[in-house]
Amino acid sequence: MVSMLSKMICNARGISPLLGSILGTCVYCGLTTNAGHKFKPTGQFTTYQHIQGGTCVCPECNVMKTSQDYRRSMWAVNNSEYIAFKSNEAKHMLQNPPTPPFVMYFTKTWKKQGWPQLVTRINDSTKYFIVGFDYELVVVDAVKRDEYLEFAQSLMDVGLNKSELLTSNLKHKTYSKLNFDLDIIERLQSMKGDPLWDLCVYATRKDYDK
Ligand SMILES: [Zn+2]
Numbered sequence: 694m695v696s697m698l699s700k701m702i703c704n705a706r707g708i709s710p711l712l713g714s715i716l717g718t719c720v721y722c723g724l725t726t727n728a729g730h731k732f733k734p735t736g737q738f739t740t741y742q743h744i745q746g747g748t749c750v751c752p753e754c755n756v757m758k759t760s761q762d763y764r765r766s767m768w769a770v771n772n773s774e775y776i777a778f779k780s781n782e783a784k785h786m787l788q789n790p791p792t793p794p795f796v797m798y799f800t801k802t803w804k805k806q807g808w809p810q811l812v813t814r815i816n817d818s819t820k821y822f823i824v825g826f827d828y829e830l831v832v833v834d835a836v837k838r839d840e841y842l843e844f845a846q847s848l849m850d851v852g853l854n855k856s857e858l859l860t861s862n863l864k865h866k867t868y869s870k871l872n873f874d875l876d877i878i879e880r881l882q883s884m885k886g887d888p889l890w891d892l893c894v895y896a897t898r899k900d901y902d903k
Pocket residue numbers: 699719720721722723724750751752753754755
């Protein structure tokens with residue numbers, strides 16, 4: 694059983710990592726290696742360096758670091774498969790995570806290096822788990838997730854846009870679309886700033902095929 698993301702990726706995708714020659718500790722996963730690659734810090738990496746310490750990049754983390762796949766795509770991985778998915782599949786994936794242990798990553802920027810935070814975040818439950826959303830870690834409680842997705846879908850179906858869902862700043866005519874229902878408006882306001890709500894709104898599409 695693999696309990697580290699980069700190894701899980703290499704296993705599931707059948708990748709044989711390129712070995713380096715440095716003996717040290719990996720800056721990403723914290724594991725000791727005798728086949729590490731040289732680590733060159735970049736501006737964006739500062740935070741992670743403080744989290745993990747370390748002196749080199751292990752062969753498996755080097756695979757993730759040197760590929761665009763893990764930032765230019767959304768993906769899920771477990772011990773047997775790697776699934777890359779697109780925006781229109783995000784809701785389905787969020788509701789149907791792979792068999793544990795698994796790791797899942799969402800992005801709306803399609804370029805941020807969010808995976809290092811997930812290196813040791815291996816989920817062993819589909820009822821309560823953590824996913825990456827660009828640089829954010831989002832705690833997913835399955836019951837809440839289903840409520841949020843249903844609420845977001847109902848609001849989008851009556852014509853609210855994503856910006857209104859995220860900010861709860863409603864356009865004038867939106868109030869009438871909601872029949873001035875104060876319970877709904879207050880519930881929407883209470884969602885503002887909840888990372889799980891942001892992810893659920895992102896995953897919801899107006900034309901989602903239910
Ligand atoms: Zn590593």
